[in-house]
Amino acid sequence: YSWLGFEVLCRYKNIWNINLQLRPDFFFVILEKGSLSAMRFLTAVNMKHPEMLEEVSRELWMCVWSRDEDITEPQSMLAAAEKAGMSTEQAQGLLEKIVTPKVKNKLKENTEASGKYRAFGLPVTVAHLDGQTHMLFGSDRMELLTHLLGEKWMGPVPAAINPKL
Incomplete structure (x- = not known):
């Protein structure tokens, strides 16, 4: 269901003109494949090349959910x-950063933020509108x-x- 929510939000971000900020979250690590290194990698991608985060995330989703590959x-x-379009040198540089305190602390910060919203599962969408914060749980909450x-x-x-989109 997280994958469904991810894809829908990515498809609509330009249609709705929203600032979609994807955040790797530690809960996935505990509940699924133990993918801490992959979450750190996505955190490093977001820190250094945020414009690549959506595509790298999608490729990791495809690895784990379509090809049953070990994303750790x-x-x-x-x-x-x-595959997402990053050079080998860029990717290798980011992979080397996953053990740094800066990346580890950023992932911890993301995890703590999800706790602040009382997130209890995935996917969680947090919308900040007109000074109010709305937390929506589930891929069936897009409507x-x-x-x-x-x-x-x-x-x-x-x-x-609408084929013109």
Whole structure:
């Protein structure tokens, strides 16, 4: 369900004109494959190349959910980054940073922030609108998010409804 929420939010970010900020979260580490190194890698990507975060995230999702690959292996992380369009040198540099206190602390900060919103599972979407914060849990809450944004819900694949998108 996290993957579904991720894909829908990525598809709608330009349609709704929202500032989508993806945050790797420690809860996934505990509940799924023990992917701490992958979460640190995504944190490093976000810190150094935030414009690449969506594609690298998608490639890691594909590794684990479509090809059943071990995303804790350095080669899997490097391959995902390269497939997303990152150079080998960039990806290797980020992989080296996952053991640094700066990256580790940033991931801890992200995790603590999710606790502040009382997040209890994934996916969690936090919307900051007109001075208010709204926490939505579940990939089935996109229609509610569109209501909060004052936007139109066109289903999980908006281009299927409007091919011009």
